[in-house]
Every structure is written in C-alpha cells, then in structure tokens.
Amino acid sequence: MHIVVCIKQVPDSTQIRVHPVTNTIMRQGVPTIINPYDLFALEEALRLRDLFALEEARWLRDPSRGKVTVVTMGPPMAAQALRKALTYGADRAVLVTDRRFAGSDTLATSFALSCAIAKIGERFGPPDIIFTGKQTIDGDTAQVGPGIAKCLNIQQLTYIKRVTRIDHLRRSIDVERCLEGGTQFIESKMPCLITMLDGLNTIRRGSIDESLRAARSSILTWGVADLGVRDVDKFGLKGSPTVVKRVFAPAPRAQKSVQLGTANKTVRHVADELVAWISSHQPKLADGPLSKPGA
Amino acid sequence: MMMKLPTQFQDHRHVWVYIELEESQVNPVSIELLGEGRKLADKLGAQLAGVVMGPPKGGGGGPALEEAFAYGADLVYLVESQLLTNYRNEPYTKALTDLVTIHKPEILLLGATTLGRDLAGSVATSLKTGLTADCTELNIDSDGSLAATRPTFGGSLLCTIYTLSSRPQMATVRPRVMSMPERQTKPVGRIIRHELTMVEEEIATKVIGFLADNRSDRPDLAKADVVVGCGLGIGAAINLKHVGALARTIGGEMGCTRPLVQKGWASSFRQIGQTGVTIRPKLYIAAGISGAVQHRVGAEGADLIIAINNDPHAPIFDFAHVGVVADAHRLLPALTKAFSRLMPLRERQLCELRVKAYE
Ligand SMILES: Cc1cc2nc3c(=O)[nH]c(=O)nc-3n(C[C@H](O)[C@H](O)[C@H](O)COP(=O)(O)OP(=O)(O)OC[C@H]3O[C@@H](n4cnc5c(N)ncnc54)[C@H](O)[C@@H]3O)c2cc1C
Numbered sequence: 303m304h305i306v307v308c309i310k311q312v313p314d315s316t317q318i319r320v321h322p323v324t325n326t327i328m329r330q331g332v333p334t335i336i337n338p339y340d341l342f343a344l345e346e347a348l349r350l351r352d353l354f355a356l357e358e359a360r361w362l363r364d365p366s367r368g369k370v371t372v373v374t375m376g377p378p379m380a381a382q383a384l385r386k387a388l389t390y391g392a393d394r395a396v397l398v399t400d401r402r403f404a405g406s407d408t409l410a411t412s413f414a415l416s417c418a419i420a421k422i423g424e425r426f427g428p429p430d431i432i433f434t435g436k437q438t439i440d441g442d443t444a445q446v447g448p449g450i451a452k453c454l455n456i457q458q459l460t461y462i463k464r465v466t467r468i469d470h471l472r473r474s475i476d477v478e479r480c481l482e483g484g485t486q487f488i489e490s491k492m493p494c495l496i497t498m499l500d501g502l503n504t505i506r507r508g509s510i511d512e513s514l515r516a517a518r519s520s521i522l523t524w525g526v527a528d529l530g531v532r533d534v535d536k537f538g539l540k541g542s543p544t545v546v547k548r549v550f551a552p553a554p555r556a557q558k559s560v561q562l563g564t565a566n567k568t569v570r571h572v573a574d575e576l577v578a579w580i581s582s583h584q585p586k587l588a589d590g591p592l593s594k595p596g597a
Numbered sequence: 598m599m600m601k602l603p604t605q606f607q608d609h610r611h612v613w614v615y616i617e618l619e620e621s622q623v624n625p626v627s628i629e630l631l632g633e634g635r636k637l638a639d640k641l642g643a644q645l646a647g648v649v650m651g652p653p654k655g656g657g658g659g660p661a662l663e664e665a666f667a668y669g670a671d672l673v674y675l676v677e678s679q680l681l682t683n684y685r686n687e688p689y690t691k692a693l694t695d696l697v698t699i700h701k702p703e704i705l706l707l708g709a710t711t712l713g714r715d716l717a718g719s720v721a722t723s724l725k726t727g728l729t730a731d732c733t734e735l736n737i738d739s740d741g742s743l744a745a746t747r748p749t750f751g752g753s754l755l756c757t758i759y760t761l762s763s764r765p766q767m768a769t770v771r772p773r774v775m776s777m778p779e780r781q782t783k784p785v786g787r788i789i790r791h792e793l794t795m796v797e798e799e800i801a802t803k804v805i806g807f808l809a810d811n812r813s814d815r816p817d818l819a820k821a822d823v824v825v826g827c828g829l830g831i832g833a834a835i836n837l838k839h840v841g842a843l844a845r846t847i848g849g850e851m852g853c854t855r856p857l858v859q860k861g862w863a864s865s866f867r868q869i870g871q872t873g874v875t876i877r878p879k880l881y882i883a884a885g886i887s888g889a890v891q892h893r894v895g896a897e898g899a900d901l902i903i904a905i906n907n908d909p910h911a912p913i914f915d916f917a918h919v920g921v922v923a924d925a926h927r928l929l930p931a932l933t934k935a936f937s938r939l940m941p942l943r944e945r946q947l948c949e950l951r952v953k954a955y956e
Contacts, residue, residue, distance in 0.1 A: 315751035315891070412722060440750050442871070443730035448686075448718025457801040458686055460715045476805070481711050483619070484809040486683075491801040500872075543727035547744070548757040559904070559920040572923060573931035576903065577939065579919060584880060584901050 303354050303368035303470075305347040306419055306429040307392065308450070309340040311376055311383035312440045320551050336383045339435025341390075341505040343498040344372065347433050348391045348506065350465060358470070369393040371422055371429070375403060375414050381521050388516035389508035396422060400525035405539035408441070412449025413536055417529040419454060431475070432495040436461060447497035457494040464502050468492075606764040612638040613702040613765070614670070615693065616647045616661055617712055621654070623664045625777070625820075626708030630770060632778030633735055634706055635669035640737040643703065644671040650692055653677040662788065667780050672787040674700065680795060683804040684712050690719040692793045697724060699791075702765045704743050706735075709769035721767050727760030728767040733774055743768070752871055752894035773819050773877040773898065815866050816850045818874045823849030823881075826869055826896070827857070830885020830906060830925050834862040839929040840884065845951055846933050852876065854892050870895035882932075884925040888913025905929075 313332045321328050336344075351368040358368060372387040374380050375398040384395035398418045406414060423429055432454075437444035444460070451458035459477050463485065467476040479486040480499055508516070526534055535541060562579065564572050614634045617624040631647065638645040647665035654677070665673050674696050680688040693716065697705065705720075707713040709731045721728035729745040733755070736744045743766040746757045760766040818824060825844040831837065837851070844851045852869040853862070869876055871891040881899035886892060888904070888911055896902065897916050904917035905925050914920040921928065937945045 313750075315753070318750055318753050320753050408718075408728065409722060409725065442749065442751070443728075444714050445718045445721070445728060445730060448715065449722045452690075452719050452722035458715070458719065459802070460686075460718075461711050481807075484807060486804060487806040487808075489803045489805050494801070543725065543760050543763040544729060545759050545761055546756050547759050549749075550755055550757075552748075552752075552755055559914050559917045561914075562919060562921045564921060564923045569923070569927050569931040570935070572921060573928060573935035576919070576921060576932065577935040580880065580901070580903070581939070583918075 303351065303358060303431075303468075304427050304429045305351060305368065305370045306422055306432045307340070307344050307347045307370060307372045307387070308415055308419075308432065308434045308446070309344065309372055309374050309383055309387060310337045310435075310438050311335070311374065311380040312337045312438055315439045322551075334379075334382070336386055337435050337438045337440075339437060339439075339498060339500055341435075342500050342503060343433035343435050343496070344370075344387055344390060344392065345503045345505045346465060346496075346498055347431070349503065350431070350468065354468065354470075361470075369426065371396060371426060373398065373415065373418055373422065375399070375406070375411060375418070378523075381523075384521050385516055388519055389513045390505055391508060391512050394426070394522070395519070396522045396524060398524050398529075400537075402526045402534060402538045405542060406537065407542035407544045408443050408445040408449055409543055410537055410539075410541035412446050412453055413541060414529070415446070416450045416453035417531055418524060419450065421524065421529060428493065430473075430492045432456075432493070434495065434497050436497050436499050444497070447495060451495035454493075454495070457490050458497070459488060459490055459494055460497045461499055462496045463499050465496070602764070603762060606762075609701040609703045609764040611643045611646055611700075611702050612641065612704045613646045613648055613674075613697075613706065614665075615705065615707040615713065615716070616649045616665055616673075617708050617710060618649070618651050618661055621651065621659055621661065623661050624708060624710065624772075626710060626713070626770070626772040628664065628668050629772070629775040629777055630706045630708060631665065631668040631670060633770070633775045634704075635778065637704060637735060637737055637743070638671075641703065641741060645669055646671065646702070647673045648676075648693065648696060649673055650676040650681050650689060652679055652682040662785050666783045666786050668778055669781075670786070672789060674789050674791060676791045676793055678793040678795075680793060680797060680800065683807075684715075685800060685802050685804065686715055686719055687800045687802070688793060688795055689716050690723060691795050692791065693720050694723045695794070696791055697765060700789075705765040705767045707767070707769045709771040713769055717767060717769050724763070724765070726763040726765060726767060727758075728769070729758045729760070730769050732768045732770050735768060735770070742766070748871075748894055752890035771875050773875050810866075815864075818850050818852050818867065818869065818876050821850040821876065822879045823847050824852045824869070824876050824878045824899070825849050825882045825884070826852035826854070826886060827884045827925070828854040828886030828892075829856050830887075831857075832885070832926060834860070836926055837862060839926065839933070843882070843929055843933045843936070846936050847880075849878070849880070854886055854889075883913055883917065884929055886913055887911050888916065 370392045372392045373396040434447040463478045473492045614630045616627045647670040649661045676692045707717045732745045732747045734746040745768045827840045857863045875895045877898040882903045884905045902917040903919045904913040
C-alpha cells in the first residue's frame, strides 16, 4: 500500500502577534510547526502502513512493505517540516518549491499538489490513499483537500475520524465521518483522499533509528519545470482566482468594557450589582430565557 | 477594484443560496444566508435564488421551498433524485456544478457546515473559480464585485478577498455569523427543475450507516440564548459544577475553552471558538477565560458579554461589555444565588431542585 500525506509548515498561531501600526503578522521569533491537523493525518497513514505491512507481505506476496510519502508545497525552509515527518516514520519526502508558486490561493495550491502527487505516482507507484489534515491553522479554509481530490478526479472523504477497514482485493475502504449530528459510516473505493479530524490518535514519537535515517535521507525537491505542466499560468498568483485585497486587524470595540469595581465589596454585593446591570441592559432577557429558568 | 472579467463570464447574474437540508428540515444557516443573499441581490439589482437538492418526495420539494420563498428567494432551482437521498459528494457536486454551468449565477453562497464545506470545495475546483471560506462579512463593492471578509491566522487578522477573473464568486459562512431575517408569508413562487444525469454505478461511495449523537450529551450551544462559558481559570474539573449551576439557573448552556476539552473536563461539543462552535447568545458570561483570538472569534457575536477574570489585563476585557475583576470560583455561586433571588419562590425552589439534580 502506498499512502501520500500532504503537510504544511505553519506559524504557531497561538504565538502570533499583529504589528499595531502596519497590521502585518510579525513572524520574527514565531516558531513554525507542522500544521497540527496534518499530524493526525500522518499518524493515521503510518498506522495503516504498519497494520497492513504484514498482510501485504503475506497475502499479496508483496515483500516491499507499504510506504508513506510526505509532500509539502512551500518555501525551501519547509524542508524542516518534511524532515520532522521523516523522524516520525514517513518513508520519503517531496518538497514542491518554486518562486512561481508564490501567491497561490487554495485552487492553485490544490493544482500544484495534485501535479506533484501524480508525479509521485509515476515514480513510486500510484497512491491508494492521500491524506490531508482537516484544515490548516493559518488559512483555516478546509479547501485544499477537496481541491486535490477534484484535480486528481478521485473520491474525497472529509472530516474523517478513523479508517476502520481496508479490503485490498475489492480496493475498498471503510471510514467514520464526523457530521454535526453524529457519525456517518461510509464505504468508498480506493484511491481516495481523506481529510483527517483531530483527536483520535496522537503522533508517535520517532525512534532514534528513525531520526538517524531521517537525517540521512534526502528530500526530493521539485520545481514548476519538474511537474510536467505546459501551462505555467495555472500556478501561483496567475492561477489563483481569488485576490486578497486588504488585510486589517479586527476593530477594537468602540466602547471599553464597563468595569464593575470589586474593591471593598463582598462577593454578594458584586453579584447583585452584576445581576442588576444585566437586567437593566438586557430587558429582552427578562421576558426570555431568564424568566424560564432551567427550561 | 478593477475587474477584467473574461467575456464568457459577463452574463453571470443573480445571487444563489444553497439550501442545506437536514432530514428535509432547512438548516438555519441557509436561512441566515437567504437574509444576507437578499441584501446582496438588492444591491446588485439582481434576483435571489435558492438551490434545493434532495430525494424525490412528490409535491415538489416540500417545506424547503416554502421556507426559501418566505425568507426572500425570488425563485428556486430544484433537483430531485433518489441518488440524493443521503449527502454524498459526487452526485451533489455534479448537480450543483451543472446548475451553475447552465444558469450562471454571479454569486453562490453556502453554509460553512461539514456538508457545505465539503460541497463548496469540490464545486469551486470543478468550476475553477474562487471560494472564500468562513466569511464574517459580505458586501458589494462600488463596481459590483463581491467583497468577502474572513478571519485569518486563527482570527488575529481579517482579510477582504475578491474573485476577479472567474464566476461565480463563491463564499461559505459559518452558522450564526449572519443574523436571522424576518419570515414573510409568501406563496411558493417560480421553481425551475433540473434532472440529475448520473447513475449509481458512477458513485464511488456508499453510506452504510449513521449513528446520531446522544442528545443529552450534546448541548446545542449554537442556538442557546444564554451561555455560561469557563476556561482554565476555573481551576479544577470539580468547579465546573458552579458553572453548570449558574447555566441551569438562568436557563442557559455551559460552554468552555479548548484546554478544558483537551484535559477531558468537558465534551468537545461545548468548546466555543475557531475550532469549536460559534455562539450568538443574548448573554454570554465568560468566567476564567483569557480571551485568546481563537476563543474570541467564536464568542464575540454575543449581544452582551460579561467577563469575570482575576487578571485586570486579560485580553477578554478588550471585547467584553462588562468586566469584573474577581475570583471566578467565588463569584459564580454568588451570581447563581443573586439570580435566583429575583425569581418567584416556587420557581426558585424548582430551580434549586434542578441544580441539585445536576450536581
Ligand atoms: C489551532 C488552534 C485552535 C484553537 N481553537 C480554540 C477554540 O476553538 N476555542 C478556544 O477556546 N481555544 C482555542 N485554542 C486555544 C487558545 O489559543 C487558548 O489557548 C485558549 O482559548 C485559552 O483558554 P483559557 O482562556 O481557558 O486558558 P488560559 O489562557 O490559561 O486563561 C485562563 C484565564 O483564567 C484567569 N484566571 C485564573 N484563575 C482565575 C480565577 N480564580 N478567577 C478568575 N479568573 C482566573 C487567568 O487570568 C487567565 O486569563 C486554539 C489554539 C490553536 C493553536
């Protein structure tokens, strides 16, 4: 089984500060991490590889155990994220990098990654499953997974909690999908693209062996020319139908919050004052939920 | 914003809203979008259309059609097919993509639900057009383009995005971000039917089952009028009972920040924020919450935000309407008592019973 995992290197959004004057992200000193959701995808891929390695060797007479290929599109620095993925146990890594990818929106990114995955398929055998995280923590769009699936013309399975069964002979896969009202059980044909939710697995700690191997492995690096696409206008800014016109900080609330003083007052006093304030400012509440307690 | 729209897109008109159905009920986010779509259509001098897809029911789409017209649609595109019984990406993508190709909308809006995001991503890629996810504001620019504003970098910044050289301009909006429009009594208007040209064999997936979440374990935070939220400042899992008691007393739901879910103190359905639920209550009481941007984006739509935090410099005070610098463990029980003092005796006794049962 060959599994491809798409990952992204992102700034750790909990540590981001916005420049008060220019409204730009101050990246200096902000650590970069692998997008947290992608780690759930990577772990699921590694788990499936390990789970089926034995079966594949025995029943399918395929002595080469399954492989996990990680791929990312980004600046040369994104190689760090790939190396990290190798230390977790991925087998090979591909960096898709080129000035001409700069400014890609989700459509252009999906297109570039799908070209890279097609090429990975040619080089190392077609993937059975492609994993991505549910979304990234910097862009938050959840669009690149579905975009890649559509570009490759394969089935997309989004918001997946876990893969429960794989049938190699029928080339089918069963997954649990998380919807607003519950869990949906889906059977799909392979190849397919899965976007992973957070929560059910935790990324393994790489072994020392794997770290050593990761340090030695080379990372394949492909640019626009390597992807075999004639129409280079499909990449980067030119291939992006959306344009970011304005970036700004959320407006601070016009009014500063009213501070109810607590000095020299008992808790009961403060509580009464607060309740009085709420009742006077939200009269709607008085004939709404507050009048129907515990409803 | 200057537009260089290729000629093949110039006859794209009208604003469309995808009407999401949950067991033939209209998802409220679609109604919120009809309200927003109406405003955009009026600014453009265009028509507003709803798109309804689902299994055939006979009698033309049922309540979804009535709802669409009652909330402002001028017409509805209707696709009915046995293949659309459960949501599956392929037949829904095919139906919506074909509809767009034939009838050419200028703007297409979907709810940023699991279904809406799944569908929007494939449709936009099929049509090679722009899609802006999770918008918090939609507007029409002076030259008629859609200006879609959305949070980025986890909510620390907002950006306004345009789709310049392709059509339709697509956007998703999270539930409860736009306000609910007024319902009008209007008869069902013009319906345009479309045949889905696809057979089961072309579809790679089967839905083999569905397990609904246990309702009692599943608060509907998004719809609650009153929410009492708590964060790490609550100190320990045992103190959650003070939060629950207050919520019960004032007829609200309990919410929390992400670390509480990660610690296993609360179920993930209670998490408010970027990766949790967006709430829009009339009253939000936030106790022991610092007010990180990821929490803020899910909570700031509340009409009245009361923050209780023992650190006067906590960022939550930047967006709360009322700030109380106090110890949450002590103030919460006092608040519960203060609220119950307002109630008539019988109600108060009933409420105390309920709170006891809860503890
Ligand atoms: C990708 C990503 C997504 C995220 N999504 C979400 C999300 O959806 N929702 C979310 O909530 N978070 C989310 N977070 C986490 C978020 O960044 C913050 O870490 C989190 O909101 C902080 O929770 P908190 O306020 O409970 O804890 P803290 O930041 O630790 O704050 C605790 C607060 O309690 C106060 N306090 C302490 N003791 C008391 C007391 N006795 N009385 C009163 N106050 C007291 C402190 O002064 C402090 O302000 C996300 C993070 C990432 C990276």
